[in-house]
Amino acid sequence: MSGDGEWTSGDLLTQALSGDRAAFAALVRAHQRTVFSLALRMLADRHAAEDLAQEVFLQLYRNLSALSSAAHLAFWLRKVTMHRAIDRLRRTPRYRSAAPEEAEAAASESPESDPMLERRLRALVRELPPAARAVVLLRYQEDLDPAEIARTLRMPLNTVKSHLKRSLAQLRERMSETAEALT
Amino acid sequence: MKVLSPRWRWLLGLAALLAAPVALGVPPARLTLPEFDALAAQATESVNISLDPALLGLAAGFLDSSDPDDAATKELIGGLKGIYVRSYTFDRDFAYPSAEVDQVRRQLTAPGWQRLVHVDSSKDRTHVDIYAAVDGGVAHGLAIIASEPREFTVVNIVGPINLFKLHRLEGKFGIPKLDLPQGSAAGKDDKPGK
Amino acid sequence: MSEDVEKEQLERRLRSALAAVGPGERLVPGVMARIAAEPALGKRPPRAGAVAGWLAFGLAASVILAVLMAHEWQVRRLEQGREARRQLIEALRVTDEKLNLAYRVVNGGERAAPAGNSGV
Numbered sequence: 209m210s211g212d213g214e215w216t217s218g219d220l221l222t223q224a225l226s227g228d229r230a231a232f233a234a235l236v237r238a239h240q241r242t243v244f245s246l247a248l249r250m251l252a253d254r255h256a257a258e259d260l261a262q263e264v265f266l267q268l269y270r271n272l273s274a275l276s277s278a279a280h281l282a283f284w285l286r287k288v289t290m291h292r293a294i295d296r297l298r299r300t301p302r303y304r305s306a307a308p309e310e311a312e313a314a315a316s317e318s319p320e321s322d323p324m325l326e327r328r329l330r331a332l333v334r335e336l337p338p339a340a341r342a343v344v345l346l347r348y349q350e351d352l353d354p355a356e357i358a359r360t361l362r363m364p365l366n367t368v369k370s371h372l373k374r375s376l377a378q379l380r381e382r383m384s385e386t387a388e389a390l391t
Numbered sequence: 392m393k394v395l396s397p398r399w400r401w402l403l404g405l406a407a408l409l410a411a412p413v414a415l416g417v418p419p420a421r422l423t424l425p426e427f428d429a430l431a432a433q434a435t436e437s438v439n440i441s442l443d444p445a446l447l448g449l450a451a452g453f454l455d456s457s458d459p460d461d462a463a464t465k466e467l468i469g470g471l472k473g474i475y476v477r478s479y480t481f482d483r484d485f486a487y488p489s490a491e492v493d494q495v496r497r498q499l500t501a502p503g504w505q506r507l508v509h510v511d512s513s514k515d516r517t518h519v520d521i522y523a524a525v526d527g528g529v530a531h532g533l534a535i536i537a538s539e540p541r542e543f544t545v546v547n548i549v550g551p552i553n554l555f556k557l558h559r560l561e562g563k564f565g566i567p568k569l570d571l572p573q574g575s576a577a578g579k580d581d582k583p584g585k
Numbered sequence: 586m587s588e589d590v591e592k593e594q595l596e597r598r599l600r601s602a603l604a605a606v607g608p609g610e611r612l613v614p615g616v617m618a619r620i621a622a623e624p625a626l627g628k629r630p631p632r633a634g635a636v637a638g639w640l641a642f643g644l645a646a647s648v649i650l651a652v653l654m655a656h657e658w659q660v661r662r663l664e665q666g667r668e669a670r671r672q673l674i675e676a677l678r679v680t681d682e683k684l685n686l687a688y689r690v691v692n693g694g695e696r697a698a699p700a701g702n703s704g705v
Contacts, residue, residue, distance in 0.1 A: 227627035326602035450669035
């Protein structure tokens, strides 16, 4: 338990392993935003993202005993979510659905945020090829460093860095085109 | 009386062409699509859909008849025997080799296939051919070959497809409406690397 | 603006734009419904000393296995059906997109062959 009496992920993991389903439900609640957001931004389809998130947590339940710590759990969830999403994208056609923006509407409410700009950025990220998209999401949604991204995606570190560099350059160029079009 | 928009008039014209009789035997409406390995290897994105009668039936079972859009889709695909799509996107112009593309085009020279539309845009470097497999005045197959600088697509629909009903579904299921002004190249610009 | 500053600004915007979003209320109940059919963690099967006890256990295990397999089949069928539906919608979308492409080119005033040609 943490200092303020809240159950930590580590505690919930221990409780869930002993058969406490309420603890497992709490684990799902604690990590659902990460899993769902990664799935949504990879698949660009809300229903598909919910399906995939459910599958990830079902797989978590079946593999709980293989996890040793809260950090391992977080790593495992990101890894499985991204691999499943990339697999699904390989098997399933690309989506250019408009639906994800409904889910994204309330995501950022900071006073400095520019909703239209952010909407455009998210659309541009959705257009990146799957591997590059995965790298960008893990970097900027999950704040992982390139080495952690490489481990999560089982990708060489140089490939991760290359994806990041090219994607940022592409996003910057496309955003300038947008800015020019609007002036 | 409601005046038809240009888009609807165009579809009406296309559908009317499907009524032209052809004297020869029942054509095979199903194309033999190669694996396009060479294309897939060079593509940045690939779409490979093969919905045979069993999968179409399965998909139809997951369409909700009480939802108007799902019901319209169910009606559209009723009677279809298959939908096959191969689409490849590249990060440079005309990166796709022509040998496999030509293999598909050769099948469309067989008796019973009638080319309805051939469009050639030198400005956009885009070519689109639309064929119908016609027998006794009824179209029981459709083939579309679209060649754009960075995208190549083949669509083969086996069975009677109603183009008006397909067009009515535009804008549904989160699919953006392609309500474009004349001569616009919008839609092709939203691809990475362009 | 220098390249570094531009890059920092873009990264800041990316972090803001890509902040995680919640899935709504359905996910947790959906997950818990799916694991309801899973064997409970941390529990052991009951010990049976007598033959009759083992037989009863064996029968119960067979029934549970059959139920689990049926459930597994159902879940797989559900996944396959959803997948087929998604592929169908994408196929129809691509078809409509290419028809629209032809329409755009035709109405852009570009060269179009007369209708009714057969073959090439």
